[in-house]
Amino acid sequence: MSKLVKLKEIVDFKTGRLDSNCAEENGIYPFFTCSPETLRINSYAFDCEAVLLAGNNANAVFPVKYYSGKFNAYQRTYIITPKDKSKINVKWLYFQIKHVAFELGIRAVGSATKFLTKRILDDYEINLPDLDTQNYIARVLWKLENKIQLNTQINQTLEQIAQVLFKSWFVDFDPVRAKVQALSEGMSLEQAELTAMQAISGKTPEELTALSQTQPDCYAELAETTKAFPCEMVEIDGVEAPKGWEKTTLSEICEMQNGYAFKSSDWMEQGIPVIKIGSVKPMIVEVEGNGFVSEDYSKLKPDFLLTSGDILVGLTGYVGEVGRIPTGKIAMLNQRVATFLPKEIDKNHCFYNYIYCLARQSQFKEFAEINAKGSAQANISTKELLKFPIIKANDKLHILFENRVKELLERILWNSQNAETLAKTRDLLLPRLLNGE
Numbered sequence: 001m002s003k004l005v006k007l008k009e010i011v012d013f014k015t016g017r018l019d020s021n022c023a024e025e026n027g028i029y030p031f032f033t034c035s036p037e038t039l040r041i042n043s044y045a046f047d048c049e050a051v052l053l054a055g056n057n058a059n060a061v062f063p064v065k066y067y068s069g070k071f072n073a074y075q076r077t078y079i080i081t082p083k084d085k086s087k088i089n090v091k092w093l094y095f096q097i098k099h100v101a102f103e104l105g106i107r108a109v110g111s112a113t114k115f116l117t118k119r120i121l122d123d124y125e126i127n128l129p130d131l132d133t134q135n136y137i138a139r140v141l142w143k144l145e146n147k148i149q150l151n152t153q154i155n156q157t158l159e160q161i162a163q164v165l166f167k168s169w170f171v172d173f174d175p176v177r178a179k180v181q182a183l184s185e186g187m188s189l190e191q192a193e194l195t196a197m198q199a200i201s202g203k204t205p206e207e208l209t210a211l212s213q214t215q216p217d218c219y220a221e222l223a224e225t226t227k228a229f230p231c232e233m234v235e236i237d238g239v240e241a242p243k244g245w246e247k248t249t250l251s252e253i254c255e256m257q258n259g260y261a262f263k264s265s266d267w268m269e270q271g272i273p274v275i276k277i278g279s280v281k282p283m284i285v286e287v288e289g290n291g292f293v294s295e296d297y298s299k300l301k302p303d304f305l306l307t308s309g310d311i312l313v314g315l316t317g318y319v320g321e322v323g324r325i326p327t328g329k330i331a332m333l334n335q336r337v338a339t340f341l342p343k344e345i346d347k348n349h350c351f352y353n354y355i356y357c358l359a360r361q362s363q364f365k366e367f368a369e370i371n372a373k374g375s376a377q378a379n380i381s382t383k384e385l386l387k388f389p390i391i392k393a394n395d396k397l398h399i400l401f402e403n404r405v406k407e408l409l410e411r412i413l414w415n416s417q418n419a420e421t422l423a424k425t426r427d428l429l430l431p432r433l434l435n436g437e
Contacts, residue, residue: 016073320368
């Protein structure tokens with residue numbers, strides 16, 4: 001049995017007090033803003049079980065999150081907690097708010113930016129079932145939510161592994177510096193190579209000896225990779241870099257394709273999805289829910305057809321945000337979004353994985369933000385993005401990196417597809433369970 005209640009009757013609304021720029025990389029606590037992505041910070045203002053609801057968004061899309069523990073929040077983020085914990089299951093409340101978030105978005109006020117005011121939230125009515133029913137609904141849906149979150153966590157770990165390798169090889173030059181240090185200490189070239197092998201693999205000399213005996217193929221591959229790194233650092237146009245490498249720009253290794261300017265008359269209720277500015281999320285692009293155009297466009301405008309794995313970047317608003325098209329999806333590229341077109345290294349390899357890892361580095365997003373123009377809304381061109389400075393290694397190293405990272409990035413796409421299937425199951429069950437079915 002359920003009863004109709006206003007939200008203000010059963011929950012309290014608080015907001016954070018911080019600016020969104022208070023986020024700290026690798027902070028201890030979660031920092032909830034109006035972004036879909038949860039940031040980090042080193043101080044906390046809340047220690048509770050709560051639902052977090054974004055209070056403003058340019059596209060009237062208000063992310064909803066659940067958290068239990070210590071955290072902090074942006075000044076326009078709502079922290080929603082039960083007035084009486086003995087009557088409200090917070091996980092049920094999370095699914096309930098998530099279920100009505102779209103309708104709340106319709107009621108949001110404002111022109112350029114949409115706001116959820118406290119009055120809107122206070123007066124919004126929901127069906128409140130008894131606690132046993134809440135517990136049952138939360139238990140069923142949370143099992144699916146946990147599996148989705150696990151996939152997300154695995155993907156974050158996989159990307160972190162790829163990024164650590166990218167940074168070590170192409171930003172910090174760890175293998176090269178290990179050789180340089182060893183040689184400066186009077187070691188032989190052979191000893192310097194072993195030192196660099198330790199830097200690349202993270203193994204001790206004893207572990208490398210064991211690897212050579214138990215997995216000689218792996219050891220030989222590691223040795224080959226190590227030899228591809230130079231033994232000397234030099235200055236190239238005022239920048240310290242490995243000898244023989246080239247200081248250049250992103251345009252050296254890729255081109256970019258801008259999106260197509262669809263007309264208002266092109267939009268349809270069904271057809272092929274279109275990727276808009278708000279679709280480009282970190283890691284994985286949201287393909288669904290962005291509008292459709294006729295499937296004929298996939299043949300009429302093939303240059304703007306996107307397929308699984310394509311790397312996209314936002315050019316307006318959240319400039320420099322980078323994500324990929326998930327497995328099994330096709331879509332059309334809309335204006336103010338661009339796709340990277342990696343150039344070939346050889347007939348069997350291109351700079352795909354290198355470009356993805358490069359574009360997901362914080363330095364790339366910072367470059368986009370600094371070089372963006374516009375007061376009301378930031379805009380950047382592909383011409384400007386292609387000026388991003390890079391240090392290009394030798395082709396052999398780039399091929400080794402592509403081979404090393406390929407499986408990691410492919411698994412991210414497959415995990416995302418699995419998470420999407422679970423999310424669809426959850427979203428199918430959500431209204432039925434909340435409506436008492």
